[in-house]
Amino acid sequence: MNSHDLPPGADDEELPEPPTVEAGVPEGYRAGFAALVGRPNVGKSTLLNALLGTKLSIVTPKPQTTRHRIVGLLNEPFAQIAFVDTPGLHSTHKRMLNQYMNRSAAVSLDDADVVVFLIEALTFAPEDEYVLGRIQRAGKPSILVVNKVDRVAQKDRLLPFMNELSRRHDWKAIVPVSASKRSNIASLPRLIANELPESPPMYPPDQLTDRSEQFLATEIIREKLMLRLQDELPYGLTVEIERWQPTEDGRTEISAVVWVERPGQKVIVIGEAGELLKSVGRAARLSLNQALGRRVHLELWVKVKENWADSANALKAFGYEGS
Ligand SMILES: Nc1nc2c(ncn2[C@@H]2O[C@H](COP(=O)(O)OP(=O)(O)O)[C@@H](O)[C@H]2O)c(=O)[nH]1
Numbered sequence: 001m002n003s004h005d006l007p008p009g010a011d012d013e014e015l016p017e018p019p020t021v022e023a024g025v026p027e028g029y030r031a032g033f034a035a036l037v038g039r040p041n042v043g044k045s046t047l048l049n050a051l052l053g054t055k056l057s058i059v060t061p062k063p064q065t066t067r068h069r070i071v072g073l074l075n076e077p078f079a080q081i082a083f084v085d086t087p088g089l090h091s092t093h094k095r096m097l098n099q100y101m102n103r104s105a106a107v108s109l110d111d112a113d114v115v116v117f118l119i120e121a122l123t124f125a126p127e128d129e130y131v132l133g134r135i136q137r138a139g140k141p142s143i144l145v146v147n148k149v150d151r152v153a154q155k156d157r158l159l160p161f162m163n164e165l166s167r168r169h170d171w172k173a174i175v176p177v178s179a180s181k182r183s184n185i186a187s188l189p190r191l192i193a194n195e196l197p198e199s200p201p202m203y204p205p206d207q208l209t210d211r212s213e214q215f216l217a218t219e220i221i222r223e224k225l226m227l228r229l230q231d232e233l234p235y236g237l238t239v240e241i242e243r244w245q246p247t248e249d250g251r252t253e254i255s256a257v258v259w260v261e262r263p264g265q266k267v268i269v270i271g272e273a274g275e276l277l278k279s280v281g282r283a284a285r286l287s288l289n290q291a292l293g294r295r296v297h298l299e300l301w302v303k304v305k306e307n308w309a310d311s312a313n314a315l316k317a318f319g320y321e322g323s
């Protein structure tokens with residue numbers, strides 16, 4: 001993934017010296033990957049959206065909302081930072097889907113130039129300890145972001161907390177923030193860029209993400225479902241785009257399937273008189289209009305595939321493959 005690394009054989013004698021400064025790139029310009037890591041629910045996706053100033057990664061109050069790795073690109077005059085939002089690293093590997101999520105987070109850590117480790121203010125749980133262990137083994141420059149400081153009533157408790165953590169690891173910086181209120185995040189791009197290699201940009205400057213519109217659409221629909229469903233059900237569903245058809249008048253017709261694991265779940269997702277699914281459809285359509293910058297027509301269907309989250313074939317078919 002480090003596309004700015006020199007290709008193999010770049011030191012062969014026949015090859016001309018690579019130019020040290022690319023045309024149009026200011027001296028000292030940097031580019032690279034910054035992995036956002038932390039246990040589920042610490043606010044990684046919220047921070048990514050806050051830094052990009054746009055909603056890219058879905059957010060719900062439920063842990064393990066993010067299932068896929070997603071790259072969000074921040075272009076600054078001095079750097080291009082490719083933020084990698086990851087599913088939270090967690091130490092329990094219950095199902096095949098969870099293993100995929102953990103693998104995907106671990107790969108991001110291995111591929112990163114710099115690690116941004118999020119924790120919640122005044123909390124350092126065993127799961128945080130687990131992630132810190134992974135970071136220390138990865139041996140990358142790391143920045144500690146102490147999130148959700150808006151929830152701390154006694155601000156004087158923050159400093160001792162951060163002092164304690166500063167002794168745990170050789171951090172490049174420790175930054176207290178509130179991702180959801182976007183407070184104190186302005187210094188982060190510069191601190192992160194300092195740890196990136198000097199390199200021309202890796203992606204075109206107008207690109208926001210490495211993911212397709214179809215992918216973003218499935219994520220938005222899943223977010224609206226997760227926000228409306230209780231208990232375990234949000235973890236038993238996934239969304240697949242069945243039809244994606246631009247129309248002559250500039251709209252996009254989208255037909256998507258919500259896959260659940262059991263017939264009983266289908267009844268719940270549809271809701272009484274179809275109300276729940278209708279409300280998900282409405283909310284998703286509004287959000288899609290905004291995300292895609294054009295009007296969409298959205299149709300949702302609910303179908304059952306028994307135990308898809310534990311089936312290698314189903315996971316692959318639904319896009320949970322590789323990392
Ligand atoms: N109070 C507060 N809540 C936050 C903050 N950042 C994120 N959250 C909430 O924490 C929950 C999990 O956020 P999310 O970004 O999905 O966490 P992730 O699992 O690490 O990606 C959501 O309900 C967010 O609204 C913050 O700075 N302050």
Ligand SMILES: [Mg+2]
Binds near residue numbers: 044057065087
């Ligand atoms: Mg997330």
